[in-house]
Amino acid sequence: MGLSEYLNTLTAQIRCRKAREMVAAELKAHIEDQKEALMASGMTEEEAMAESIRQMGDPVAVGADLDRIHRPRTDWRFLIFVVLLSLISLFVQYQITGTLQEGAAASSFLRHCASTALGLFIMAAVYFMDFTAVGRYSLLCWGILSIYFLYAGLFGMVIAGSRSYAQLTFYLYIPIFSGILYRFRLKGIRGLLQCLTLFAATEILGIWATGVFNVPLFSSIIFLIMTAWAVNRGWFQITGRRTLILIQAVFFLLPAVWFLAEGLKPYQYARLLNSLSFLSGVPGESRSFQAAQALRLLFSCPLWGSSGHSAAEFFSSVHMDYIFIFIVSSYGIGAGAAAAAALLAASFRGIRLSFRTNNELGKMISLGCSCVFIAESVHYILANCGIAVISQTYMPFFSYGLRASVLTYSFCGLLLSVYRYKDVAGEVRQFRTISFPFQRVRREK
Amino acid sequence: MPIDKSLISGSTSLLILKLLSEKEMYGYEMIETLSRRSENVFELKAGTLYPLLHTLVSQGCLTCREEDVSGKTRKYYRITKDGRKLLKQKENEWNQYAEAVSRILNRQGAAYGSV
Numbered sequence: 385m386g387l388s389e390y391l392n393t394l395t396a397q398i399r400c401r402k403a404r405e406m407v408a409a410e411l412k413a414h415i416e417d418q419k420e421a422l423m424a425s426g427m428t429e430e431e432a433m434a435e436s437i438r439q440m441g442d443p444v445a446v447g448a449d450l451d452r453i454h455r456p457r458t459d460w461r462f463l464i465f466v467v468l469l470s471l472i473s474l475f476v477q478y479q480i481t482g483t484l485q486e487g488a489a490a491s492s493f494l495r496h497c498a499s500t501a502l503g504l505f506i507m508a509a510v511y512f513m514d515f516t517a518v519g520r521y522s523l524l525c526w527g528i529l530s531i532y533f534l535y536a537g538l539f540g541m542v543i544a545g546s547r548s549y550a551q552l553t554f555y556l557y558i559p560i561f562s563g564i565l566y567r568f569r570l571k572g573i574r575g576l577l578q579c580l581t582l583f584a585a586t587e588i589l590g591i592w593a594t595g596v597f598n599v600p601l602f603s604s605i606i607f608l609i610m611t612a613w614a615v616n617r618g619w620f621q622i623t624g625r626r627t628l629i630l631i632q633a634v635f636f637l638l639p640a641v642w643f644l645a646e647g648l649k650p651y652q653y654a655r656l657l658n659s660l661s662f663l664s665g666v667p668g669e670s671r672s673f674q675a676a677q678a679l680r681l682l683f684s685c686p687l688w689g690s691s692g693h694s695a696a697e698f699f700s701s702v703h704m705d706y707i708f709i710f711i712v713s714s715y716g717i718g719a720g721a722a723a724a725a726a727l728l729a730a731s732f733r734g735i736r737l738s739f740r741t742n743n744e745l746g747k748m749i750s751l752g753c754s755c756v757f758i759a760e761s762v763h764y765i766l767a768n769c770g771i772a773v774i775s776q777t778y779m780p781f782f783s784y785g786l787r788a789s790v791l792t793y794s795f796c797g798l799l800l801s802v803y804r805y806k807d808v809a810g811e812v813r814q815f816r817t818i819s820f821p822f823q824r825v826r827r828e829k
Numbered sequence: 830m831p832i833d834k835s836l837i838s839g840s841t842s843l844l845i846l847k848l849l850s851e852k853e854m855y856g857y858e859m860i861e862t863l864s865r866r867s868e869n870v871f872e873l874k875a876g877t878l879y880p881l882l883h884t885l886v887s888q889g890c891l892t893c894r895e896e897d898v899s900g901k902t903r904k905y906y907r908i909t910k911d912g913r914k915l916l917k918q919k920e921n922e923w924n925q926y927a928e929a930v931s932r933i934l935n936r937q938g939a940a941y942g943s944v
Contacts, residue, residue: 407879410856410904414875417857417901441876449880453887740889807887 387415390437397447402514403454403808415440459803462733466507466796469726469781470500477784480703480710483694492703496784503789510797514805518798519745522563526582529556530589537593546595552778552787554590554599555756559798561586561607562748569619569744573627576611576620580631583607598777602763606755608632610748617744678706678770681713688716703784705776708768724765727780731757734799737806746802753795841873842881843923846908846916849891853907856882882906890915 385393391412395404415436422432440446474497481493518525532553540547561583568575583604590600612628614620620627677699685691691713699706712720734754738747757780767776780792848859856878863871885891890912895904908916 409902411875411879413855413901413903414857414879418875421861439875441874446876446880449876450883453880453883742886742892807883 385437390443394443394447397444398451398454400455400808407450454807456804456808459800473782474500476711476782477703499786499789503793506790507793507797510794511800515749515798515801516745518559518563518749519566522560522567525560533589533593548594548596551594551596551599552791554603555791557586558606558752558756559749562752565614566745566748572620573622602759606752609755610752613751678709678768681709682769685712685717688718690714706768707779707782708765727761737799737803741802741806749798750802753798840923843919846912849906849908850916853905855903855905
């Protein structure tokens with residue numbers, strides 16, 4: 385049996401086609417090493433090849449063993465978790481809309497059902513799509529999303545001075561930029577600078593199109609984390625420390641320069657002071673009206689069960705901006721804590737996945753998506769409690785609306801897809817590990 | 830001298846983890862090292878090694894990376910934190926087992942000796 389025949393028979397046992405090439409390459413390298421060693425001990429090339437293949441073992445048995453390992457896997461726990469959280473979210477939205485007027489209640493709850501269903505459909509689609517497509521088509525995806533923002537900026541409806549309704553969609557750039565960083569890796573400092581420039585341009589587009597800073601600000605922090613992580617893993621073949629300090633300096637200095645040049649408008653200054661006033665520890669008066677209301681309501685809540693007041697009495701648009709307060713005031717502080725814990729658990733599962741999977745792109749995508757979930761959950765909950773400088777945008781899984789659903793479920797789909805292909809996707813690190821002065825390096829004995 | 834296979838098969842992952850706890854290696858290097866250190870007692874088959882390596886990677890005990898060395902792409906494996914934990918546990922199990930076996934063998938030896 386020749387080498388290629390042997391490898392063909394072996395890989396034919398592996399049902400998952402994506403894994404075949406990776407396995408074949410590794411075994412081929414092994415057989416060749418063995419062959420060279422045998423030839424060095426005096427065998428002819430043919431004898432050495434035949435002997436190496438014989439030593440490898442029965443191709444069908446080995447192939448079957450490998451088939452058991454390299455197959456798509458479903459992260460059932462996360463999937464069940466997502467479905468349960470969606471059902472709870474539907475229940476909460478149903479209760480919230482119960483506080484609205486009759487006609488409005490029915491239609492808005494139905495809408496939420498429809499957007500959740502569409503979200504789940506998108507999740508399934510993304511799940512079955514191989515996530516490495518995000519790497520392959522990252523620039524195409526970037527183009528499509530940018531056209532959307534260009535269109536929104538030119539023709540979108542302006543509501544209360546901004547198009548803040550479009551801002552959530554900006555987070556879709558995070559997985560796309562995972563792909564772009566991945567594409568530009570191995571291109572040295574130039575590749576890194578190209579990524580940074582593209583991201584800066586995207587930021588400007590986002591701020592111009594939506595007219596708000598929240599999501600672009602959080603995105604840039606997350607992008608900074610992702611870039612730091614990529615440099616740290618040697619994606620750009622540069623030693624990290626100085627580069628990282630440089631990138632961070634640029635990121636933090638640019639807004640500072642802008643502030644110095646432009647200055648804050650009076651209302652922005654007032655808002656900043658107002659938001660920071662919780663630091664003074666003086667309750668009530670100095671704080672914004674809504675934050676004070678929120679805190680008063682929170683303090684009157686029992687551990688479990690209703691406080692007797694509904695968040696809907698105090699706030700408008702509870703179904704978007706005060707879901708967390710609604711949960712606490714209707715079902716108790718325990719329920720609020722459980723909801724917060726569930727959101728954080730979902731996010732940290734993603735972070736754990738990024739440590740677990742071997743595929744570099746998969747690591748980056750799950751890191752980025754989980755960071756978005758963490759940032760938004762923490763920020764939303766803090767803002768609901770009246771202790772955040774920037775107002776809340778979105779509570780993953782719970783927020784009302786199509787854009788929120790698309791964001792939540794496409795990210796969940798990506799996380800599930802990374803898990804699905806963790807033993808299959810063949811691209812592993814192809815670069816030397818760079819060690820840093822601040823990293824502990826295990827030395828060879 | 831190669832010995833009865835069933836004696837080794839249970840402890841292969843222990844041996845591999847132990848090797849990789851010292852430095853990262855590629856598959857062929859592991860087989861060579863094992864065979865050399867055990868003075869040709871352990872002749873591990875590649876067909877056993879690779880499924881085992883891939884299982885350990887899937888469990889998160891090893892990670893791997895590729896590197897081009899003189900025209901060939903080599904896949905290097907490295908032990909992770911979880912892998913070190915598993916190694917420690919397997920080492921303890923093995924030591925207990927080996928002690929128990931030798932205790933029994935020695936006692937019988939002593940009994941025969943005293944007759």
